[in-house]
Amino acid sequence: MNFSTSATDGFIDLRSDTVTRPTPAMRAAMAEAVVGDDQNGEDPTVNELERRSAELMGKDAAVFMPSGIMGNLSSMLAHCGRGDEIIVGDQSHIVWYEASGAAAVGGITPRTVPTSSDGTLPLDLVEAMINPRFPGSSATAAIAIENTHNRCGGTVLSLDYLAELKAVANNHGLPVHMDGARIFNAAAYLGVPASAIAAHATSVQFCFSKGLAAPVGSMVVGDAAFIESVRYQRKLLGGAMRQSGVLAAPALVGLNEMVDRLPEDHIRARVIAETIAEYPAYTINLDTVQTNLVIFKTIRNQEEVIAALKERNVLASNMGSRGIRMVTHYEITDMHIEQVVSALKDIAHA
Ligand SMILES: Cc1ncc(COP(=O)(O)O)c(C=O)c1O
Structure with a gap:
């Protein structure tokens, strides 16, 4: 059986790192996974993935989720x-x-604070938005941040910023939730273990289905009481699973085999970004290209440029007012990058 075909075979698919397909090692791990009923806590593969995840993030506990959302x-x-x-x-x-x-x-009412181009939320604005709990008023119950930041082009929050945000949150007794879908990319960029980042958040959500290339799944980590509560919410949302060890097994392969290779994706994204920066047909803020995402604008119609890329076998995604997004991942090789670079040059000259 040929597992590698998909609707986009033949294209260099840079729409997202979610398009990665499970590796042969992942498929073998799925076939061989020892499983049980996870809703009874009896799936050893899920239990192992949760244990490893909590350990890697330096938290008490973890719960496996069907998706990042x-x-x-x-x-x-x-x-x-x-x-x-x-x-x-x-x-x-x-x-x-x-x-x-x-x-x-x-x-829950989202109280939005303008995101800076580096993905941070200005701390004075965060503090000003905090609504204390008193009768007749709604109250702030949490602060959520994103790391790396998708719509900012994969930017990484510095440890100093995270420490300052945590101090603001602590002063007001508030938890910080980190949408760390790509936290391992952030860790690779900073050259620190993911736990050094997670230490500044009360809870972290991270994904196996993006740079780690597993087919399905995310994890939430936090302290034991919080994770019990998240487990209950997962059940309420219909996300509690049964023999989900078949999904945890490829996620474990992702943790073992994909984390250390993420810097390769970052180097390739940088090559794309530097090419883009050479041409007046495009605009890009190179400072934001820190990980595996590249977002740029074009003086031409965005849809037309995406179509022109597709004619040259390159798939990119339309991020509307943010620009065009390209994402590198483990299926993208140096040879692909050469083709992407020549497609971008070709279109810039057209
Ligand atoms: C920053 C961020 N958070 C959360 C998610 C949600 O993940 P999922 O699509 O697995 O639900 C994504 C997916 O692309 C993401 O980029």
Whole structure:
């Protein structure tokens, strides 16, 4: 059986790192996974993945999620009650791409703070947005941040910034939730273990299905009582699974085999970005190209440029007012990058 075909075979698919398909080692691990009923806590592969994840992030406990969005939503539901507020960046994935789950499902009001181009939320604005709990008022129950930041082009929050944000949150007794879908990319950029980043957040959601190339799944980590609550919210949302060891097994392969290779993706993204920067047909802020995402604008119609790239076998995604996005991942080789570079040059000259 040929496992490698997909609707986009033959293309250099830079739309997202979510397009990666499980490696042969992942498929073998899925076939061989020892499984049990996870809702009874009896799936040894899920248990092992949760244990490893908590350990890697330096937290007490972890719970395996079917998706990053469910991880973020379950975490927000665990941090906030109905009628509470969450402070979140106006460019965050939570605000743009998560079907307004916090509001729609949890009755939680997102109080948005303008996201700076580096993905940070200005601390004075965060502090000014905090609504204390008193009768007749809704109250801030959590602060959410994103690291790396998708709509900012994969930017990484510095440890200093995270420490300052944590201090603001602590002063007001608030938890910090980190949407760390790509936290291992952030760790690779900073040259620190992921736990050094996670130390500044109360809870972290991270994905196996992006740079780690596993087919499905995310993890939420935090202290034991919080994770119990997140486990309950996962059940409420219909995300509690059964023999999910078949999904945890490739995620474990991702942790073992994909984390250390992420800097390769960053180097390749940088090559694309530097090519883009050479041509007046495009604009890019090279400072934001820190990890595996490249977002740029064009003086031409964005759709036309995406179509022109596709004619040259390169798939990119349209991020609307943010620009065109290209994402490198383990299926993208140096040879592909050469083709992407020549497609970009060709279009710039057209
Ligand atoms: C920053 C960020 N957070 C959360 C998610 C959600 O992950 P999923 O698509 O697995 O639900 C994504 C997905 O692209 C993301 O980029």
